[in-house]
Every structure is written in C-alpha cells, then in structure tokens.
Amino acid sequence: MKYLVILADGFADHPIERLGGKTPMMAAKTPHIDQLCCISKSGMLKTVPDSLHPGSEVANMTIMGYDAATYYQGRGVLEAAALGIDFSEDDLVFRCNLVSEEDGILLNHSAGHISTEEAKELIDELNDKLGDDRVQFYSGVSYRHVLIVKGGQNGIQCTPPHDHPGEKVEDYLPTPASGHETAELLRDLMMKSKSVLDNHPVNTKRKEKGKAVANMIWPWSAGFKPSMPTLKELYGLQSGVVISAVDLIHGLGKLGGLQSVFVEGATGLFDTNYSGKAEAALKALEENEYVYLHIEAPDEAGHEGDVDLKIKTLEDIDQLVVKPVLEYLAKHKDDLSIAMLPDHPTPCEIRTHTRDFVPFMIYRPGVEPDLVQEYDEESAKKGGFRSLDQTEFMKVFLSGSK
Numbered sequence: 001m002k003y004l005v006i007l008a009d010g011f012a013d014h015p016i017e018r019l020g021g022k023t024p025m026m027a028a029k030t031p032h033i034d035q036l037c038c039i040s041k042s043g044m045l046k047t048v049p050d051s052l053h054p055g056s057e058v059a060n061m062t063i064m065g066y067d068a069a070t071y072y073q074g075r076g077v078l079e080a081a082a083l084g085i086d087f088s089e090d091d092l093v094f095r096c097n098l099v100s101e102e103d104g105i106l107l108n109h110s111a112g113h114i115s116t117e118e119a120k121e122l123i124d125e126l127n128d129k130l131g132d133d134r135v136q137f138y139s140g141v142s143y144r145h146v147l148i149v150k151g152g153q154n155g156i157q158c159t160p161p162h163d164h165p166g167e168k169v170e171d172y173l174p175t176p177a178s179g180h181e182t183a184e185l186l187r188d189l190m191m192k193s194k195s196v197l198d199n200h201p202v203n204t205k206r207k208e209k210g211k212a213v214a215n216m217i218w219p220w221s222a223g224f225k226p227s228m229p230t231l232k233e234l235y236g237l238q239s240g241v242v243i244s245a246v247d248l249i250h251g252l253g254k255l256g257g258l259q260s261v262f263v264e265g266a267t268g269l270f271d272t273n274y275s276g277k278a279e280a281a282l283k284a285l286e287e288n289e290y291v292y293l294h295i296e297a298p299d300e301a302g303h304e305g306d307v308d309l310k311i312k313t314l315e316d317i318d319q320l321v322v323k324p325v326l327e328y329l330a331k332h333k334d335d336l337s338i339a340m341l342p343d344h345p346t347p348c349e350i351r352t353h354t355r356d357f358v359p360f361m362i363y364r365p366g367v368e369p370d371l372v373q374e375y376d377e378e379s380a381k382k383g384g385f386r387s388l389d390q391t392e393f394m395k396v397f398l399s400g401s402k
C-alpha cells in the first residue's frame, strides 16, 4: 500500500456572515474534492496537544504520527534540520531572527524581509566577531537563521519577536527559568550584535535605500535535538518524501527520516506552482511508500484575512491538485490510500491559527465510505471516523481502523 497526505495548511475556517454563514470550504466550488469525499470516510481530528501552541510545526508533527507533547522541541531544531546542520545532543538550538531595532524599540521581526544574500553577509560577520567554540550562527533564508550554543542550558524564556513590534526590547529579553548562565550569554550576544551590525556596509546600503536595517539578533524557541524515532522505526514505513515550500515542514520530515523534494515555483503563497507540486507528489509515489504534500497557500490567505483569496486557493487545490490525484487514483485504486486535511484552522476573521479540531477524510481501498458527500467543517462531524485524537490519525490512515 502507498500513502498520500494532501495537507492544505490552514484550510479550515469559521462561518462567515458575508458567505451566508458558510465557511470558505463550504462556499468554494470543489467538485473533485467532493468526488474524493464520496469514496472516503471522514471525521474530526485534534491536532494540537493542550500543552502546546497551535503552530503549523506542532500540528504537522501530530499528523505525521508523532506525539507532539513528547517530541516537539521548538522551531530552532526543525530549522536546523531543514538547513542540514549537523548538531549533537548537547547543542542548544535557537531560531535566530535578524530584526530591526532603534532607540531600544523593536521595530520589526524581519528586518524588512531582508534578502538571503544580504543576511548571509551579516551572519558571516557575526560568526567572525562573536562566534567561538561554543557559539555559532548558521545562515538560513531571509531573516530566519539558527544559533547554536554548545552545552547551553535550557529553561530560558524567550519571546517570539513577531508578537511585539513597536515595543521595548528590554521588556522581552531572554529570562532564565533555570538556565541563568545561558540567558546571560544570550542577552550579551544580543547587545553585542548591535555594535557588529549597526554600521555594517549591508545596513548602510539598506539605510540609504530607505529599507529597514538588520541590526540585531533575536534568538528564541530553544530546544535540544529531539530523540525522535523515524517513521520507519515508528510505523515501518520504508520510504517517504515531503514536498513543501516551508522550511519547518522539511525539517520535521528530515527528523522523521523523510527525503525533501523541492518544486520550482513553489512559493508558499496563492501563486504557488500547484500543478508542479501535484506532479512531483505523483512521481514520488512511484518510488516511495509515503508522500506528504504540504500546501501553504490557504493559511497565508487566512492570515491576510482575505476570504475571496482563501476560496480561490481551495478551488485551485481542487482543480490543480486533487483532479490529477483522482486521475492517478483511477489507475491505482487497490494500492493507494489518500488522506486530505488541514493542520489547523486559520479563520479569516481572526487572522491567526486556532486549536479547533480539523475535518479530515481518508480514502482507503477496502474501507467502506460513509454517507458524507461534502468535505467541510460541519459535514465531517457526521463522518464514520467520528473524532480522533492526535496520533490516532496516523494509525487509522495506515491500518484503516483505530
């Protein structure tokens, strides 16, 4: 048996008045998704453990079959894995933003979405001036980088910078719950990063062009390497791939022993190369047992609060992803299982993730479809799988029953 997960990030939503109380999933014209629903069995799934925030990395981890409350160790380690950084058990790994600071105020979390090339120069300079046997910076994409502190102590409270633009830096510096020495080191690095970066030629040029400068580091979401079993060890899956435009999802896949497939034109936005991603997924199924096709676009539309755009992303997924998948399924009806679901809702009205249960459907040869014929937040509640809790989903997907 082969397994295809179509993960439409942030797909689910709330009823919207302007749509006559329908959700975007209900309002979108999605004949192929409905067709898949008619041969599938659906239900509702809890993807976020009570102890964690409803982040995509947490929810996707659950859907891949990991108990996130046990294995989630922060964004830093996932991004480090995605960048192919080789780190060991005693490395404390942080996501490290390049941010803009002025007169003690955090202006923004992204240094004006600085380019990867400019950022790399700054990260190299930071390593030159502040790096040593213990402290090492690794450059990633745009403002998103990694800081590793060898032998660091965890138990530090760091704040995500995107939650506090326009506020005082000193109110959100790393504070020790237990790791006093490491918290002190981080504060020191943040302050020193200012003098290294402030007058760097990259920033001088950005200032001249009226762009936001990248004049401070902001480490957060610390963790140690999770002792995650691979999907092979956990579920006996022989081979698998992740297709995504998002680093965190690739990092998750790598820690789970999956290969990364990158598709040209995959942007993570509404203009992504849907057809190319579907094609890559079907090609990967020829060689692999498990394919995780992650599509970020609906989540971004939800964050924008753009209802029409969200409906468009759903209709594009229907036409450009689910349609070719159904054509492929027609030739592989007896040896392909398909699951479709979002990781969490990103309701347009609130423009952020919620921890509500998500609607899912599973097609599996030999599993009798239920009577649900439309795939949306309400219909799935009447589905044959009723409601599932976290890792139960993977068990059901791989075996057909709980």
Ligand SMILES: [Zn+2]
Residues within 6 Å of the ligand: 009, 010, 055, 056, 057, 299, 343, 344
């Ligand atoms: Zn998400």
